[in-house]
Amino acid sequence: MYIIGENIHIISERVKIALKEKDAKYFQESAVKQVEAGARALDLNMGPRKADWQEIFPWMVQTVEAVVDVPLSFDSTNQLGIEAGLQKVTKAQPIINSTSAEPERLEKVPLLAKKYNAKLIALTMGSSGIPIAADERVNIAVETLIPRMLEIDFPISDLIIDPLVLTVSGCQQYCPHLIETVRTLQYSWDPPPAISVGLSNVSNAVPAQNRSLINRTYLAMLMGAGLQMMIANPLDEEQNEVIRVIETRDESSPVGRLYLKIADRIAAMEEPTIDDVEMNDPQQVAIWKTVQILLDKVIYADAYLGQEAFA
Amino acid sequence: MPIEIPLDKWPGSVREVKIGATAPEGGTRGRTVVVGGQKSMPFMHFEAPAPHRPVIAIEVKNRRPEDWSPLLANVWGDAMDDPGKWAKAAETVGADLIQITLSLGTKPDEAVQTVKAVLASTGLPLIVFGPGQAEADNELLVPVAEATKGERLLLGICEDKNYRTIVATAMANGHLVNARTPMDVNLAKQLNILISDMGLPLDRIVMDPSTGALGYGIEYGYSVMERLRMAALQGDSMTQLPMLVTPGFEAWKAKEAKVGSGVPASWGDWEQRAINWETLTAVALLESGADIIVLRHPESVKRVRSAIEELASEPVTA
Numbered sequence: 319m320y321i322i323g324e325n326i327h328i329i330s331e332r333v334k335i336a337l338k339e340k341d342a343k344y345f346q347e348s349a350v351k352q353v354e355a356g357a358r359a360l361d362l363n364m365g366p367r368k369a370d371w372q373e374i375f376p377w378m379v380q381t382v383e384a385v386v387d388v389p390l391s392f393d394s395t396n397q398l399g400i401e402a403g404l405q406k407v408t409k410a411q412p413i414i415n416s417t418s419a420e421p422e423r424l425e426k427v428p429l430l431a432k433k434y435n436a437k438l439i440a441l442t443m444g445s446s447g448i449p450i451a452a453d454e455r456v457n458i459a460v461e462t463l464i465p466r467m468l469e470i471d472f473p474i475s476d477l478i479i480d481p482l483v484l485t486v487s488g489c490q491q492y493c494p495h496l497i498e499t500v501r502t503l504q505y506s507w508d509p510p511p512a513i514s515v516g517l518s519n520v521s522n523a524v525p526a527q528n529r530s531l532i533n534r535t536y537l538a539m540l541m542g543a544g545l546q547m548m549i550a551n552p553l554d555e556e557q558n559e560v561i562r563v564i565e566t567r568d569e570s571s572p573v574g575r576l577y578l579k580i581a582d583r584i585a586a587m588e589e590p591t592i593d594d595v596e597m598n599d600p601q602q603v604a605i606w607k608t609v610q611i612l613l614d615k616v617i618y619a620d621a622y623l624g625q626e627a628f629a
Numbered sequence: 630m631p632i633e634i635p636l637d638k639w640p641g642s643v644r645e646v647k648i649g650a651t652a653p654e655g656g657t658r659g660r661t662v663v664v665g666g667q668k669s670m671p672f673m674h675f676e677a678p679a680p681h682r683p684v685i686a687i688e689v690k691n692r693r694p695e696d697w698s699p700l701l702a703n704v705w706g707d708a709m710d711d712p713g714k715w716a717k718a719a720e721t722v723g724a725d726l727i728q729i730t731l732s733l734g735t736k737p738d739e740a741v742q743t744v745k746a747v748l749a750s751t752g753l754p755l756i757v758f759g760p761g762q763a764e765a766d767n768e769l770l771v772p773v774a775e776a777t778k779g780e781r782l783l784l785g786i787c788e789d790k791n792y793r794t795i796v797a798t799a800m801a802n803g804h805l806v807n808a809r810t811p812m813d814v815n816l817a818k819q820l821n822i823l824i825s826d827m828g829l830p831l832d833r834i835v836m837d838p839s840t841g842a843l844g845y846g847i848e849y850g851y852s853v854m855e856r857l858r859m860a861a862l863q864g865d866s867m868t869q870l871p872m873l874v875t876p877g878f879e880a881w882k883a884k885e886a887k888v889g890s891g892v893p894a895s896w897g898d899w900e901q902r903a904i905n906w907e908t909l910t911a912v913a914l915l916e917s918g919a920d921i922i923v924l925r926h927p928e929s930v931k932r933v934r935s936a937i938e939e940l941a942s943e944p945v946t947a
Contacts, residue, residue: 488813616865617814617856617865617867617868619818620815621826628865628866
C-alpha cells in the first residue's frame with residue numbers, strides 16, 4: 319500500500335499554529351515521523367493561503383525536503399501557490415492534489431502538472447457534484463478526465479484518479495458504490511491510471527472513538543477491490559496492521575483472518591456474510607457491524623455498535 | 630393478457646404501538662388507536678396485508694393561535710377559545726386522535742388543566758406537544774405526564790436536547806414519546822437507540838422524522854421516511870417504529886396556503902388552494918410511510934381520509 323501521509327493538514331489546530339509561527343521543527347518532525355511509519359509521499363494541505371502563498375509554499379518545500387526525500391503532494395486550490403512550491407522541489411517527482419472534471423480546473427491544473435512533470439490527482443467530480451453510482455464516477459474518469467490528459471499529452475502513468483470517499487455518516491449510500499468504482503477504474507484504461515482515495519473521509523462526522531475501526535474496515539474492503547494507494551494517517555497502527563495482514567495473507571490471528579476474509583469476499587465480488595464472523599468475539603462483531611453500515615445494509619447511527627448485530 | 634405483479638417479501642415488520650388507554654387498561658379513553666404492524670411498503674397490501682391503516686390527528690391549541698390562518702379561524706369559530714370544545718369539534722369532524730399543542734408562555738398548571746379538560750371532553754387518545762422549545766417542553770410535559778398517569782399519551786416534542794427528561798417522565802407515568810429528528814435517517818435511528826437505551830420499550834416510541842410542505846422540501850422528507858421504512862422491513866430493529874408527521878403545521882406555513890391576496894389570479898381560490906396544499910402534502914407523506922398524520926382543516930381531514938380508504942381497500946388484481 320502506497321500511503322500519502324495526510325497529517326500536515328490545515329484542519330488540524332496544531333498545524334494552523336505551526337504555520338502561523340512558521341515552526342519548521344514541527345513540520346520536519348511530522349514529516350520524519352510519517353515517513354518512518356511508512357508514508358511513501360507527504361500531502362501538504364496548507365489551505366489556499368491567499369495572502370502569503372508566495373512565501374509559505376516555497377518555505378514548506380524547503381523545510382520538508384531538508385529532512386525527507388519522498389514526493390510532496392500539493393493539496394490546495396491555489397494554483398499560484400502550488401506553482402511556487404513546484405519551482406522549489408529538488409527531490410522526488412511531486413504530486414498535484416488535485417483537479418476535478420469541472421471545466422475551469424480541468425483546463426488549467428493538468429497543464430501545470432505537465433509543465434513541472436508532476437503527477438496529478440484527478441477527482442471524479444464534475445460541475446454537478448459527486449455522483450452516487452459507480453458507473454457514473456467511472457464515466458467521469460473515462461469520458462472527461464482521461465481524454466483531457468490525452469489531449470495535452472500528459473502521461474496516463476502520472477495520472478492518479480481519486481473517486482472520492484464520502485462519509486458513512488450522512489452519505490452512506492455512496493460507500494458501497496465507491497468500492498465498485500475502485501474495482502472498475504482499474505480496467506478503465508490501458509495502461510490504467512493509479513487510483514487513490516482519502517480514506518479517513520469515510521468517518522468524517524463520526525465520533526472519534528469509532529473512526530479508526532470504520533477506516534480500517536473500509537480499507538480491508540477497498541484492498542479487496544484492488545486499492546493500492548491512499549491518502550491516510552500513516553501513524554494509525556491498527557490500520558497498518560490490517561494492511562500488513564492482507565498484503566502478507568497472515569492468517570495467524572482470528573481478527574486478522576476476518577479482515578482477510580472481508581478483502582477476499584470483496585475481491586470475489588461477494589458480500590461478507592455473518593458466517594465469516596466468530597460472533598463470540600466482540601472485536602469481530604464490531605467489525606461485522608461496521609461492514610453492514612459500510613455496505614449500506616444497516617442505517618448508520620453514531621451508536622451503531624450498541625445495536626444488536628443481525629445477518 | 631394477464632400481467633403478473635412482482636411481489637416483495639420482507640423479513641422485518643414495523644412494531645405495533647398503541648396510543649391511549651381505556652378504563653380497564655388504566656386510563657379513561659373511550660377507545661385506543663393502534664398503528665404500525667406493516668410487513669410491506671405503504672399500501673402494498675397485496676404483498677402483505679397491513680393490520681392498521683394510517684390515522685389522522687387534528688391539532689388543537691390551548692390558547693387561540695393568533696398566527697393561524699383566518700381560514701382556520703373561520704372554520705373552527707369560537708371553539709378555538711376553548712380547547713375542550715375544539716377537541717370535541719375535531720372528534721365530530723372525524724379525527725382518530727387529538728393533538729393538543731401547548732402555546733409558548735403556558736404555565737405548568739394551565740397545561741395540566743387544559744389536558745385534563747381535553748381528556749374530559751373527548752374519548753379519543755391524545756398527543757400532547759409542548760411549544761417546541763426543549764426547556765419549555767420539559768417544564769410543561771412533566772407535570773402533564775404526572776397528572777395523567779396511565780393514559781398512554783403520546784408526548785412530544787422529544788428530541789436530542791431533551792429526550793432524557795421526556796423519556797423519564799413517560800416511563801414513570803405510562804406514556805409514549807414522539808421522537809423528533811430533523812429529516813435525517815442517521816439522526817432518527819440514533820435517537821431511537823438513545824431512547825431505547827434508557828429503558829423505554831420500543832412499543833412506546835413513535836418516530837417523527839420531520840417533513841416539509843409540498844414545494845418546501847417534502848421530497849427530502851419523503852426520501853428519509855421511505856428509507857427508514859425500508860430499513861425497518863429489512864429487519865433493522867431501531868427503525869421499526871411507526872412514524873408521525875405534521876403536514877398541517879408545515880402546509881399552513883407555505884405561502885400558497887397562507888397568502889390570500891397579492892398572488893397571481895391563476896393560483897385560484899384561496900381556501901381551495903390551502904386545503905389542496907395540506908391534503909397533497911399529507912397524501913404524499915402517507916405514500917412514504919406515515920402512520921399518524923396531523924392536520925388542521927376539517928376538509929383536509931375528509932379528503933385525506935378518503936385517500937386512505939381508497940389506497941388501503943382497493944383490491945389489486947392481476
